[in-house]
Amino acid sequence: MVSDPRCPECAGKVSSTATWCMHCGVDFPSAIDADSGRPVQDRADQQADYDESVDDGSSDATTVGFLVAVFGLVTLPFVAPPNTLVLAAVAALAAGLFAARQPSLGEAFSRGGSALAVAPLALWSLALVLPGTGQLSLGSLLGPLAYAIVVSSVARAVG
Structure with a gap:
């Protein structure tokens, strides 16, 4: 199960499209997935890489x-x-x-x-x-x- 995206600084819940944390005010390029610790955008990129390798x-x-x-x-x-x-x-x-x-x-x-x-x-x-x-x-x-x-x-x- 995938958890909500979190701020990399304060670990507060944020939107996956957020560019800053409403809890601590830090700017970030992408939110962090609480399960994997990776930016949420990386998860979409990995799925695209997998889909491309399967199509290959x-x-x-x-x-x-x-x-x-x-x-x-x-x-x-x-x-x-x-x-x-x-x-x-x-x-x-x-x-x-x-x-x-x-x-x-x-x-x-x-x-x-x-x-x-x-x-x-x-x-x-x-x-x-x-x-x-x-x-x-x-x-x-x-x-x-x-x-x-x-x-x-x-x-x-x-x-």
Whole structure:
């Protein structure tokens, strides 16, 4: 909860737009917030700086990229074909990096999630031509298809 602005000299209550204290008569450039001890105008400037950084999206897109990569590292091995664990990890990290490079938070969720959604399908396609991945059946493609549908739906809804 934010307290009333106070005079920096006598700590008397003053208006946030006051230029002098009616209690002690001191002139001041801005009133002081009793909670933080900072001038009231600084609080508005900090909010503007925060809003600008959120609009920029750089740090938030990086966070989304990290979350996409972690989610992929945890979930992709369950839908990846046998003997492709390293490729699944690479695909998860690539989707996270792709999400982190997006210009806004919404695009990071949407495009990063879409990249992660197609990863198991790409892994199954690669498994068809890679030696040592075992016998693949059409029924074993149901898990990756379900994963792709769910992840892409969530990515579109969030982004």
